[in-house]
Amino acid sequence: MSEPNNILPFDTGNHASNRLSEEILIAWLDGSLSPAEQHEVEQWLADEGMESDALEGLRSLKPAETKKSVKKLNHRLRKTLLHKKHSRRKANADYFTWIAIAIVLLLAVVAYLAIRKTL
Amino acid sequence: MSGNKGHITLTDEELLQAYRSSDNNQWLGYLLQRYTALLFGVAVKYLKDKSLAEDAVQQIFLKVLSRPPVEDIFNFKGWLYILMRNHCLQQLRDKNNISGDTALAYLPATEPDDEEMQWREQTLDHMNEAMTLLNEEQRKALSLFYLEKNSYEQIIAKTGYTFMQVKSFIQNGKRNLKHLLLKRTENRS
Numbered sequence: 001m002s003e004p005n006n007i008l009p010f011d012t013g014n015h016a017s018n019r020l021s022e023e024i025l026i027a028w029l030d031g032s033l034s035p036a037e038q039h040e041v042e043q044w045l046a047d048e049g050m051e052s053d054a055l056e057g058l059r060s061l062k063p064a065e066t067k068k069s070v071k072k073l074n075h076r077l078r079k080t081l082l083h084k085k086h087s088r089r090k091a092n093a094d095y096f097t098w099i100a101i102a103i104v105l106l107l108a109v110v111a112y113l114a115i116r117k118t119l
Numbered sequence: 120m121s122g123n124k125g126h127i128t129l130t131d132e133e134l135l136q137a138y139r140s141s142d143n144n145q146w147l148g149y150l151l152q153r154y155t156a157l158l159f160g161v162a163v164k165y166l167k168d169k170s171l172a173e174d175a176v177q178q179i180f181l182k183v184l185s186r187p188p189v190e191d192i193f194n195f196k197g198w199l200y201i202l203m204r205n206h207c208l209q210q211l212r213d214k215n216n217i218s219g220d221t222a223l224a225y226l227p228a229t230e231p232d233d234e235e236m237q238w239r240e241q242t243l244d245h246m247n248e249a250m251t252l253l254n255e256e257q258r259k260a261l262s263l264f265y266l267e268k269n270s271y272e273q274i275i276a277k278t279g280y281t282f283m284q285v286k287s288f289i290q291n292g293k294r295n296l297k298h299l300l301l302k303r304t305e306n307r308s
Binding site for chain 1: 131145151152155156160167173176177178184208271
């Protein structure tokens with residue numbers, strides 16, 4: 001039996017990283033971790049915070065449902081980012097179009113004035 | 120967003136920094152994608168509905184992309200968690216008109232500070248004694264989890280408790296233990 005140090009009623013030092021990775025989270029939901037690994041993940045449950053809430057919430061769904069939803073959300077996120085990128089490019093393109101039009105008009109006016117002067 | 124894998128090794132803060140210096144939303148995308156599953160889990164816990172949870176996460180993504188975290192945010196994960204939880208609580212309030220007290224019950228404990236860390240070390244000696252003052256379920260759950268390193272599954276098999284009971288006994292046991300130790304320290308000082 002271990003020393004009672006680990007039983008401290010607090011949340012620091014128990015977790016190898018400061019975030020539970022999606023891969024480990026899904027493996028925990030799938031039940032594919034060893035008891036020791038399960039215990040490691042469940043240290044998050046003993047605390048209050050993002051991981052604890054998430055593990056509790058996801059446990060109410062089938063692992064396949066979680067995977068599907070996460071995949072869907074990531075796909076939507078990528079689409080949103082792509083859309084924003086295109087919108088920005090389009091805005092930039094519009095900006096350059098207006099500058100080009102302004103230059104052409106300016107040249108036309110200058111040419112008109114120059115021709116008028118020579119006549 | 121899947122081409123360059125260099126972002127995997129970057130910390131949240133480095134990704135945020137990369138976003139700020141380049142103004143490229145893709146860095147924020149990498150950062151958010153790290154938390155998709157966790158955010159979804161938090162939303163499912165509070166909203167108790169898969170579709171509502173998906174919508175809530177989607178809204179948080181849009182919120183972060185349209186109003187990215189400002190310079191002085193040094194804990195992105197904590198910031199994101201609070202954003203997600205508050206969004207869910209607001210939805211619940213809108214839907215059920217839950218009271219402020221109910222909403223307060225969802226608030227997590229605060230992070231420990233240096234003083235508390237110091238106190239923790241001082242109270243280690245009194246741990247076993249304080250354990251005997253807990254109720255049977257909490258003592259058993261804490262002992263099986265922390266001392267014998269059992270998984271929740273093993274604790275459920277050994278005790279017959281449900282998953283939520285194990286979670287609750289461990290969380291409440293930890294909290295009670297803390298109060299007992301604090302009280303003891305105060306009495307001695």
